[in-house]
Amino acid sequence: MTTTSTTPIYKSIKGILGLALLSSVTLGAPVLAANSATAKDSENGQAVHEHSAMNAPSPAKLVQLVRAATVQYIDVNAATAAGYGPFLGCVSGSDHGAMGIHYVNGALLGPSSVDVSQPQALIYEPTNGKMRLVGVEFIVDSATWLSTHTSPPVLEGQVFLFNDAPNRFNIPAFFELHVWAWRDNPNGAFVDWNNSVTCENQ
Numbered sequence: 001m002t003t004t005s006t007t008p009i010y011k012s013i014k015g016i017l018g019l020a021l022l023s024s025v026t027l028g029a030p031v032l033a034a035n036s037a038t039a040k041d042s043e044n045g046q047a048v049h050e051h052s053a054m055n056a057p058s059p060a061k062l063v064q065l066v067r068a069a070t071v072q073y074i075d076v077n078a079a080t081a082a083g084y085g086p087f088l089g090c091v092s093g094s095d096h097g098a099m100g101i102h103y104v105n106g107a108l109l110g111p112s113s114v115d116v117s118q119p120q121a122l123i124y125e126p127t128n129g130k131m132r133l134v135g136v137e138f139i140v141d142s143a144t145w146l147s148t149h150t151s152p153p154v155l156e157g158q159v160f161l162f163n164d165a166p167n168r169f170n171i172p173a174f175f176e177l178h179v180w181a182w183r184d185n186p187n188g189a190f191v192d193w194n195n196s197v198t199c200e201n202q
Contacts (some may be wrong), residue, residue: 041154062116062156063189066136066181069117076131079103079122088169090126097193099178100125100134114138114153114160125183126202134183134197139169142173153177158190 073079084103091099102121109120119136140153142162152161152175160175167173178192185194 059157061159062179063181065116065156066119066179070122070133070136070181073122074133076103076124076133083107083145084122087121091168091202092199093193097126097187097195098197098199099123099137099193100197100199101131102137104139109139109141114140114155116155119179123178125197126199128201132182134194135171135178137181138177138179140175142175145175161192 073082073084080103083105083147085105087102087104090101093099100123102123102163104121105118108118120139122133123135123137124131125134138153138155140159141162145153152162155177158179159179160177163174163176165171165173176192177195178190180189180191183194183196185191185196187193187195
């Protein structure tokens with residue numbers, strides 16, 4: 001996949017990610033330490049969740065593909081080792097549901113194509129100091145995409161949603177697609193807000 005490191009969304013998120021990671025270090029936030037210390041519990045909990053997810057009714061093909069591509073990131077430490085970092089904390093809906101904490105990989109932003117095996121963000125639900133993988137978000141800078149395409153990105157028949165600027169992330173306009181591959185969403189596997197995800201148990 002080709003990436004473009006000079007897109008506005010890349011520079012915006014890269015800058016915010018840098019501040020977030022710096023704050024994490026200077027404030028001594030024990031993200032990696034806490035997860036390392038509780039790795040066994042986290043793995044057991046995720047294994048149970050993974051088992052129940054895999055035994056649910058047959059999911060959409062895109063959900064299956066995302067699960068296969070992200071099973072390696074069930075442990076949040078594997079995600080950070082691969083270049084993903086927490087972005088803007090846990091996101092809750094204004095009237096219902098939540099998304100969780102987005103771990104964004106800046107190197108994957110600004111593509112000229114979308115790749116199901118390389119989501120720009122992994123989404124974790126924080127629960128009592130542990131991080132549980134619940135889904136992913138594909139993020140594409142709209143200006144970069146529309147410079148070579150006439151319609152939104154599509155993955156396995158799922159059309160990306162357009163988010164104009166200004167937006168809650170304070171980044172340039174972008175296309176996005178959530179895929180709840182590891183947590184059932186009562187409203188649908190590709191709906192932004194998930195009523196089964198919460199930020200209340202951090």
